[in-house]
Amino acid sequence: MTDLLDDPTVDDFATTSKDRLADALRDRQDAQARGRFAWLRDLLRTPGLLIAAAWIAVVLLAAFAPSLLAPGDPLVGVPADKLQGPSSAHWFGTDQLGRDLYTRVVHGTHLTLEAALVAVGVGLLVGAVVGLLAGFVGGVFDDVVMRIVDVLLSIPALLLSLALITALGFGTVKVAVAVGLASVATVSRIMRSEVLRVRSSVYVEAAHAGGSRWWSVLFQHVLPNASGPVVVLAALQLGTAILAVSALSFLGFGAPPPAPEWGALVSGGRDYLRTSWWLTTLPGLTIALTVLAAGRISRAIDRQEGNVL
Amino acid sequence: MSVRRPSRRHAVLLAGIATTALLLAACSSGSDAASDGSSSSASQAADTPVDGGDLTFAIGNDPISLNPSGIGSGNDTLYVTRQIVDSLLWQDPADGSLKPWLATTWEANADATEFTFTLRDGVTFSDGTPFTADSVKKTFDDAVAAGAKSSAAPNFTGYVGTTAVGPLTVKVAFKAPNAAFPQATSAVALGIVADSTLAIPFDDRASGTGVVGTGPFTLDHYTKDTETVLKARPEYAWGPDGRTNTGNAHLDSVTFQVIPEAGVRTGALTSDQVNVIGGVQPTDIATLKDSGFDLVSRANPGITFGLTFNEAGALGSDPAVREAIALTVNPTEVRDTALNDGFAVAEGPLASTTPGVADVSKDIVTDPKKAASVLEKAGWAKGSDGIYAKDGKPLAPVLVWITNFSPNQTSVELIQQELKANGIDAQLWSGTVPDFQAKLKDGSFDLVWGNLSRADGDVLRTQYSTAATNFYKIADPDLETLLQKQLTIGDATERNAVLADAQERLVTQHHVVPVHELTTFLGLNSDVHDVQLGADSRLDQLTQAWIGS
Numbered sequence: 001m002t003d004l005l006d007d008p009t010v011d012d013f014a015t016t017s018k019d020r021l022a023d024a025l026r027d028r029q030d031a032q033a034r035g036r037f038a039w040l041r042d043l044l045r046t047p048g049l050l051i052a053a054a055w056i057a058v059v060l061l062a063a064f065a066p067s068l069l070a071p072g073d074p075l076v077g078v079p080a081d082k083l084q085g086p087s088s089a090h091w092f093g094t095d096q097l098g099r100d101l102y103t104r105v106v107h108g109t110h111l112t113l114e115a116a117l118v119a120v121g122v123g124l125l126v127g128a129v130v131g132l133l134a135g136f137v138g139g140v141f142d143d144v145v146m147r148i149v150d151v152l153l154s155i156p157a158l159l160l161s162l163a164l165i166t167a168l169g170f171g172t173v174k175v176a177v178a179v180g181l182a183s184v185a186t187v188s189r190i191m192r193s194e195v196l197r198v199r200s201s202v203y204v205e206a207a208h209a210g211g212s213r214w215w216s217v218l219f220q221h222v223l224p225n226a227s228g229p230v231v232v233l234a235a236l237q238l239g240t241a242i243l244a245v246s247a248l249s250f251l252g253f254g255a256p257p258p259a260p261e262w263g264a265l266v267s268g269g270r271d272y273l274r275t276s277w278w279l280t281t282l283p284g285l286t287i288a289l290t291v292l293a294a295g296r297i298s299r300a301i302d303r304q305e306g307n308v309l
Numbered sequence: 310m311s312v313r314r315p316s317r318r319h320a321v322l323l324a325g326i327a328t329t330a331l332l333l334a335a336c337s338s339g340s341d342a343a344s345d346g347s348s349s350s351a352s353q354a355a356d357t358p359v360d361g362g363d364l365t366f367a368i369g370n371d372p373i374s375l376n377p378s379g380i381g382s383g384n385d386t387l388y389v390t391r392q393i394v395d396s397l398l399w400q401d402p403a404d405g406s407l408k409p410w411l412a413t414t415w416e417a418n419a420d421a422t423e424f425t426f427t428l429r430d431g432v433t434f435s436d437g438t439p440f441t442a443d444s445v446k447k448t449f450d451d452a453v454a455a456g457a458k459s460s461a462a463p464n465f466t467g468y469v470g471t472t473a474v475g476p477l478t479v480k481v482a483f484k485a486p487n488a489a490f491p492q493a494t495s496a497v498a499l500g501i502v503a504d505s506t507l508a509i510p511f512d513d514r515a516s517g518t519g520v521v522g523t524g525p526f527t528l529d530h531y532t533k534d535t536e537t538v539l540k541a542r543p544e545y546a547w548g549p550d551g552r553t554n555t556g557n558a559h560l561d562s563v564t565f566q567v568i569p570e571a572g573v574r575t576g577a578l579t580s581d582q583v584n585v586i587g588g589v590q591p592t593d594i595a596t597l598k599d600s601g602f603d604l605v606s607r608a609n610p611g612i613t614f615g616l617t618f619n620e621a622g623a624l625g626s627d628p629a630v631r632e633a634i635a636l637t638v639n640p641t642e643v644r645d646t647a648l649n650d651g652f653a654v655a656e657g658p659l660a661s662t663t664p665g666v667a668d669v670s671k672d673i674v675t676d677p678k679k680a681a682s683v684l685e686k687a688g689w690a691k692g693s694d695g696i697y698a699k700d701g702k703p704l705a706p707v708l709v710w711i712t713n714f715s716p717n718q719t720s721v722e723l724i725q726q727e728l729k730a731n732g733i734d735a736q737l738w739s740g741t742v743p744d745f746q747a748k749l750k751d752g753s754f755d756l757v758w759g760n761l762s763r764a765d766g767d768v769l770r771t772q773y774s775t776a777a778t779n780f781y782k783i784a785d786p787d788l789e790t791l792l793q794k795q796l797t798i799g800d801a802t803e804r805n806a807v808l809a810d811a812q813e814r815l816v817t818q819h820h821v822v823p824v825h826e827l828t829t830f831l832g833l834n835s836d837v838h839d840v841q842l843g844a845d846s847r848l849d850q851l852t853q854a855w856i857g858s
Contacts, residue, residue, distance in 0.1 A: 076729075079645070096646065097646060097723055098646075170740065252712075252739070257737055257739070258725065258737070271572070274572060275592055275596065
């Protein structure tokens with residue numbers, strides 16, 4: 001029970017003496033330093049994680065400064081150089097219009113990653129609010145909201161995204177919103193269960209007893225302590241979101257051509273599968289590696305969070 | 310699983326029986342040959358059609374409707390329904406001329422409003438009922454009554470009625486001239502069906518059950534999204550004279566299998582799982598040729614792939630913009646990049662296989678420098694971003710297209726690139742077929758990329774006349790006169806001269822920018838012979854097709 005009493009966010013806990021508070025703070029700082037050090041050591045000890053982190057770093061660089069990695073124009077090709085295999089001049093080969101595929105993949109990162117981040121943001125925000133309110137308010141409200149969430153969970157996420165995109169229309173942002181809304185159910189479920197766990201802990205009861213208003217309890221005690229697993233989920237959702245966004249853009253719901261979204265690149269190479277393998281394989285590998293890397297990192301954060309909690 | 314087990318046992322049993330039967334057949338034929346003392350059958354096999362066998366034909370789309378006059382999924386539907394129904398006339402793929410089929414003779418009155426057909430005697434429907442003038446009247450009346458549900462209805466504009474003048478003579482009358490009608494009768498949509506079929510409500514005929522025609526094949530069964538199996542009719546004997554086999558089909562049956570993905574269809578052919586594939590992708594043509602497969606191809610008649618303007622819009626109504634875009638698009642480069650030599654660069658608005666086509670390629674010029682001077686003369690000036698603008702508005706036409714032909718995306722992206730290099734910032738828009746059609750109807754586009762297959766020059770009128778669908782709002786009275794006039798001329802030579810003037814006007818006034826022809830390719834296993842495409846470049850009836858050993 002002392003663990004539960006030791007709310008890291010509480011700094012005005014009346015029953016703790018000043019000495020004990022100072023001890024607790026020192027202990028926490030030590031634990032944090034050990035944690036940081038362990039995390040770094042883990043990183044060096046697990047080359048898989050290191051590669052994943054390096055890959056995500058490259059992807060982020062490609063998303064925010066594509067011209068550093070590929071200075072060419074992704075939309076202009078030389079028809080005479082069409083469908084050339086990977087070479088030193090064209091690392092990923094050229095497509096049916098003679099455009100450099102590497103340049104297109106790099107410049108497509110921005111669109112794809114932006115969509116994935118918006119998707120995760122939408123899912124996280126809406127899901128967290130729904131889960132937080134359901135868990136904190138409880139009662140009939142909780143019952144009603146959670147039954148709706150149950151129904152949403154029974155629909156496969158991609159199918160739900162497809163239904164939403166049909167209603168919303170085509171475009172990168174709309175795809176992102178559709179993917180994000182499809183993940184609301186999962187996020188809200190986890191948020192609610194965390195809120196329920198935290199809500200019954202002693203420091204929350206103590207805060208209530210101490211006369212704190214409900215919103216202050218919600219935002220100062222419940223939210224910060226319940227958000228850990230949701231943050232992990234967000235990292236994991238990033239990978240899933242990239243996959244879902246690419247799937248929808250593969251199906252032609254994303255940005256109109258010639259925008260080089262990753263899914264659209266895979267789709268564009270489909271007709272040339274027998275003659276030009278690189279058109280589908282290399283963008284496909286890029287998507288796969290990014291999703292795997294995001295998954296690997298989220299697992300590492302998950303472990304780290306598990307240690308702290 | 311408990312349900313599947315016995316069926317598998319049955320299959321093994323059946324396979325056993327079949328193998329035994331085949332062995333017996335082989336033994337008996339062997340003994341026949343021995344007793345004849347002849348050994349020439351092997352050398353003859355190469356060019357003498359062999360009777361029997363099941364032809365497996367992979368198509369990309371489910372037929373959706375097996376009602377010949379229903380609206381299905383386009384070509385793939387017509388590949389199947391063509392086998393079930395015959396038409397009054399047959400259009401010869403060799404020269405596009407009309408030949409007798411279910412009608413032995415036909416004539417039009419002077420102003421092309423009345424058409425009289427004399428029908429062939431002795432033709433029967435597959436349910437045994439005779440084919441008469443009444444069958445024709447009922448089929449045509451039914452198509453008109455079905456209205457928009459029927460793909461035949463557009464050919465009956467101004468329909469007055471069909472009269473059975475005698476048991477084998479029928480007269481079709483129209484309020485206004487319809488010189489294109491005899492050609493229209495050769496289409497599957499106007500194929501003649503039996504009275505029993507017409508008794509079924511129009512929508513219910515889509516399943517194919519009860520659809521009875523006079524064709525060389527009858528429906529055995531249809532499984533949606535999987536296969537359509539047709540059986541040959543042994544008593545069929547009224548194929549058009551232009552075919553090498555006017556009698557019943559060499560094949561016993563035909564199975565149309567649905568394989569949606571083009572690459573998978575090609576794979577199914579190369580791995581010997583099917584005999585013939587439709588919708589061969591341009592990128593697979595070379596691969597198939599190199600691996601020893603036969604390709605049957607024919608350029609599609611009708612309007613060639615190209616750009617058409619929305620002349621109700623601010624950009625499309627500006628002749629300078631139209632001319633500049635026409636001068637900038639390079640048809641040869643588009644053909645070479647998106648397609649290959651199997652597809653011809655367009656010589657005009659109509660494809661070379663269309664009856665009434667005229668070669669207006671001298672008026673299709675690519676000259677970006679001239680395009681720049683045309684725009685500058687009309688008051689357009691290049692901004693700092695390299696894009697032309699006038700009165701503060703950039704020259705950024707919205708180009709709409711759909712993926713009904715897979716190289717379309719490459720074509721429009723290349724055209725966008727060509728235009729952009731010359732200061733025209735085309736915006737691409739694509740969507741679902743209903744969205745695309747809605748856009749055409751409400752006019753929220755500047756340019757549209759597309760084609761339209763039909764084996765008659767009248768397609769120009771249905772596409773470009775302001776009195777027809779009128780998506781493009783072409784305000785050109787001279788053109789309109791020509792398009793209406795061709796419909797009133799029964800004489801082919803005179804009519805073609807008018808059609809030629811219309812094609813020239815379409816190109817010289819830059820109403821259209823023709824780019825390339827569409828070619829239909831079928832991929833054939835080398836054992837399969839004499840599969841032919843009709844004058845509409847769709848699969849003709851498979852009576853002469855046969856499978857060698």
